[in-house]
Amino acid sequence: MRLALRKVCRSFGALRVTQDVDLAVETGELHALIGPNGAGKTTLISQISGELFPDSGEIVLGDQAITRMPAHRRAAAGLARSFQISQLYADFDAEDNVAMAVQARLPGGFGMWRDARSDPRLREPARDALGRVGLAQRAGVRVSELAHGEKRQLELAMVLAREAPTLLLDEPMAGMSAEESHRMSQLLASLKRRYTILLVEHDMDIVFSLADRITVLVYGRAIFTGTPQEVRANAEVRNAYLGSD
Ligand SMILES: Nc1ncnc2c1ncn2[C@@H]1O[C@H](COP(=O)(O)OP(=O)(O)O)[C@@H](O)[C@H]1O
Ligand SMILES: [Mg+2]
Known part of the structure; x- marks a missing residue:
């Protein structure tokens, strides 16, 4: 089920953790969300799942605006999330x-x-x-x-x-051995197309092999969205996150 964010903003006091984020995950797409620690990835997931509300902006699931909907109703509308912490x-x-x-x-x-x-x-x-x-x-x-x-x-x-047709997965490979995360990434590959997936993941090999598209989040801003090849080729992304090697 398609998920779309438009100009989503959220602050904690003076800290702007989400700034004007536009993001669309198409039906059946596996979309990765990457960015350094503290970039606001988990906070963004929480706003989509309803544990947190945005200060402004809009979140749409399918044809339904869910921006102010409580978390249990979003689950019934078709969203399921995993947590970074067990x-x-x-x-x-x-x-x-x-x-x-x-x-x-x-x-x-x-x-x-x-x-x-x-x-x-x-x-x-x-x-x-x-x-x-x-x-x-x-x-x-x-x-x-x-x-x-x-x-x-x-x-x-x-x-x-x-x-639920739409899954929000926050670092499902966190703390895994190489063998375990290999198994998990095969599992996620088996879910592709049958689910619409937003995946937060740090391991770039896994992200580049699994994702249809990638959004790069830095200091609460989505600075780039593109295919793995486009992300790799983008100088701004390389400087902000991937390292210039
Ligand atoms: N409930 C909260 N109150 C205040 N600051 C928070 C809260 N939750 C997260 N933050 C801050 O928001 C920023 C983004 O955090 P987070 O979304 O967890 O980043 P990421 O998942 O990308 O590592 C961090 O600076 C974090 O300290
Ligand atoms: Mg996080």
Whole structure:
């Protein structure tokens, strides 16, 4: 589902973390958002998902303006986000965690978690999502016993379980070993076209291999949007971010 931002601005006191950001993610596109630490990537994602509101500007999902919509209604409108910092329940097993994400999208899904854990309507979609991220064999393992890379795979399963067409993924490879992030990038490649994806990622090899287009954010401003080749060729981007090598 197409996502478009127009002139989005947000400040924290005197700090302007998002300045007049225009950004369009076309339906089925994998669009990467890159930029140095503190550039405002996570803050921008939060404004799209509804944890934060912009001070001004407009955010449109499909044909719906969602700028002032609360986060739970945006989720129902078709957005799912992953967080840079893990939000997993360590004492539950992998399948329980995904079942909770499934529950969040079901009508009347605010029942007691104690009941939800044994609800078969949650079990099947939860197992399905675990299978899609390669964790089928780890369904019964407590989160606290999963490897770091498996936890990030689990978070992706929870995003997929929400069955939203548009995904906001904030550094899904953070802290992963080379092997784990290779597996994760193959996973993301398998989602291409079936989802509209905005991906925040630091590893440029991964970004350049996965993304259809890339937007470069520096000090809250989107300074450039283009294909991987166009981004590589752009001198301003090289100076601001990629290094001039
Ligand atoms: N709630 C907040 N209050 C004040 N400043 C914040 C808040 N959240 C983020 N910031 C600041 O906004 C800037 C952008 O942060 P962030 O969006 O996390 O950057 P990135 O994800 O690109 O590393 C940083 O300078 C950060 O310190
Ligand atoms: Mg961030």
